[in-house]
Amino acid sequence: MSNPDPSWRVLCNDARDLSPIPDASVHAIITSVPYWGLRRYVDDDREIGREETLQEWIGNLVECVREWRRVLRDDGTLWINCGDSYANDAKGWRNCEGIKRKDMIGLPWRLAFALQADGWYFRSAICWAKGLDWTDAEREAQERIRDALAFVREQAAGSLWGLSKDLARALNKAERAVDRLAMSGAAMPESVTDRPTSAYEMLFLFSKSEWYFYDREAIRVPRSGNTHSRGEGSTPKGRAAEHTNIRANSSFHAATSGHLVASRNARNVWRIATKPSPSGGYQLSDGRIINHFASYPRALAARVILAATSEAGCCAKCGAPFKRVVETVQAKRLQGGPSPKRASINEGGRQSSALVNNTLPVTKTIAWVPTCRCYGEPIEADVPCPACNGTGIEHAYPRGNEPYKARALPGRHPGSINTDHDGKDFARPQPVGGPCPACLCPDCGGSGQETIWLTEQERVAGTAPIGSDRKLPASAWGNNQGKKETGEPCPTCDGLGATGRINGEIWPVDVLETWPRQPCTVHDPMAGTGQTGMAALDLSRSVILNDLSSDYCDLMRERLSVWPGDLGAARSKK
Ligand SMILES: C[S@@+](CC[C@H](N)C(=O)[O-])C[C@H]1O[C@@H](n2cnc3c(N)ncnc32)[C@H](O)[C@@H]1O
Ligand SMILES: [Zn+2]
Ligand SMILES: [Zn+2]
Ligand SMILES: [Zn+2]
Incomplete structure (x- = not known):
């Protein structure tokens, strides 16, 4: 079953009036x-940004965002990118609002707090760090090239004939190209001498409700090791990654091709290269040249779209996004990783021989399920734990038979999981011995020992009850003083801990497979x-774009209709 093709639409409205868009119909706004x-x-x-005072700017944006709230689904999220600026005479600054000349204004934060006061849940302040993350x-390759160029220059200059004009020109060109490469995607240089150059902008995440759709799996980052492998472009998503210039990492492919990679939840610092519009502007088919000076990179939008909308689309009837069901398996580290530590042994309890710190959690998508009940219902059940097959005993892949055959590769951290698929079927996880972390006993928390609440008297005295000579195990006085x-085995789990x-x-699989679905919809009310x-199109999401400027609307229509090609850049006059 596949989603119908994504659609796109361009509106040319004031962002305070998005009347063509129905209430609660878009999944995410960026x-x-x-x-x-x-x-x-x-x-x-009506253009935002030319207000006399800061308060008016905030007021206008809050008004815009109220309209965006109307079109956003209750389980949707709003992502706002905003850079800061300085109070400065040169830009027509008038001293007001208690901000002095040279003050950093704190624009994004003032806006964020105003939106929070207006009812939004302020969920995250992400730092978009500009620039490439070179391996x-x-x-080293760049340095080698520089060294070689310098060497050629030196040799030629010292030779009998000296440095010829042609060679000098060629060397200059090559050196400039390497400089440009090294600088590509970096923040704009600033001519400041009394503070650091600004190299980041804020990206705020707001939600309409306490619960909202967020696909953490889609933007997980590799835990260690192979963080820089490039997309081979073999899957549709791999190609999408190339279009959006995502520096495709292995977890991106893991989500789309079934590879298993040790990874961790995305952090709130995102390093993404800037990608300015062509310097001469875009040339439309009627010859008009359209310039824009503040476009953000597609890769930034792509990362948001991955987290904020469902790859599996949404219910065709009510728009509820499908959500991912993941299974976490413990895969053993490669041989040569940190030496395993024994799990702490509870005093008087069953000895646990579980090896800890020797495995890494690996997440695997096992299903996409609806978040509504339009075309069917799940069977709610107390089911055998899939991670341990109902045994309660932790399972892991045997050493040497991890999903990807253990092989120490040069330049790779020995503690990481090898992500190169060797094409072989891998062994089933084997019992390790400790309690299964996926179905840990709620009553004893994994210790396997009967755990009871202290009486108030005991809690205050911090000792065993009067008249009892039984010493409490030290672990009973750990973090949880209550x-x-x-000393008896836990009755809930028979002393197993899980x-x-x-x-x-x-x-039921047939219900999932016949569920009518469509792509999720992304909206950008100030789309430039x-x-x-x-x-959005790269990631097979539908999209509604809006901008006040009819020039930008024309530009967007032309760009979208030729995408994944793009409009030619206008020739810049020399
Ligand atoms: C920072 S730019 C967005 C650039 C865009 N993210 C891109 O990558 O090209 C802000 C846009 O807001 C638009 N804008 C300003 N006031 C507006 C309003 N009242 N309604 C709709 N759009 C507006 C401007 O025309 C401008 O294109
Ligand atoms: Zn539905
Ligand atoms: Zn289990
Ligand atoms: Zn128990």
Whole structure:
């Protein structure tokens, strides 16, 4: 079953009036707002950014965002990119709002707090760190090229004939190219001498409700080792990654091709290269040249879209996104990793021989399930735990038979999991001996010992009950001062520490497979050159773009209709 093709649409409205878009119909909104007083894009009084005062700028944006709230689904998220600026005479700054000349204004934060006060859940402040994340090998290659060029220059200059004009020109060209490469995607240089150059912008995540759709799996980052492998472009998503210039990492491919990679939850610092619009502007088919000076990179929008909308689309009837069901398996580290530590042994308890620190969690998508009940219901059940097959005993892949055959590769951290698929079937996970972490006993928390609440008297005295000569195990006085272990095996799990059962929802496969679905919809109410739109199409999401400027709307329509090709850049006049 596959989703119908994604669709796109361009509106040319004031962002305070998105009346063509129905209530609660878009899954995610991502946009970059015009900064206060920085530049004019459009000749229109409704344009945001040209307000007299900071308060008006905030007020206008809050008004915009109220309209965005109307079109956003209750389980949707709003992502706002906003850079900061400085109070400065040169930009027509008038001393007001208690901000002095040379003050950093704190634009994004003032806006964020205003939106929070307006009812949004302020969920994350992500730092978009501008610039490329070169690998050591890439940096070294650049250095080698520089060295070689310098060497040629030196040799030629010292030769009998000296450095010829042609050679000098060629060397200059090559050196400039390497410089450009090293600088590509970096932040704009600033001519400041009394503070650091600004190299990041904020990206805020807001939600409409306490619970909202967020696919953490889609943007996981590799735990260690092979963080720089390039997409081979073999899967549709691999190609999409190339279009959006995502420096495809292995976890991106893991999510789309079934590879297993040790990874961790995305951090709130995202290093993404800037990608300015062509310097001479875009040339439309009627010959018009359209310039835009503040477009964000598609890769930034792509990362947001991956987390904020479902890869599996949404219910065709109500739009509820399908959500991912993941299974976490413990895969052993490669041979040569850190030496295993024994799990702490509970005093008086069953000896646990579980090897800890010797495995890495690996997540695997096992299903996509609806978040509504439009075309069917799951069977709610107490089911055998899939991680341990109902045994309650932790399972891991035997050493040497990890999903990807253990092989120490040069330049790779020995503790990481080898992500190169060797094409062989891998062995089933084997019992390791400790309690299964997926179905840990809720009553004893894995210790296997009967755990009871202390009486108030015991808790206050911090000792065993009067009249009892039984010493409490030290672990009973750990972090949780309200519980103690009796020394008897836990009745809930028979002393195993895990129950072997979980509360699960089971969706019948035929219900899932026949569920009518469509792609999720992304909206950018201030879309400029339409970067959000290209990123959405790359990822097979539908998209609605809007901008006040009819020039930008024309530009977006032309770009989207030829995508994944792009408009030619206008020739810049020399
Ligand atoms: C920072 S730019 C967005 C650039 C975009 N993210 C891109 O990658 O090309 C802000 C945009 O907001 C638009 N804009 C300003 N005021 C607006 C309003 N009242 N309604 C809709 N769009 C507006 C401007 O025309 C400008 O294109
Ligand atoms: Zn539905
Ligand atoms: Zn289990
Ligand atoms: Zn138990």
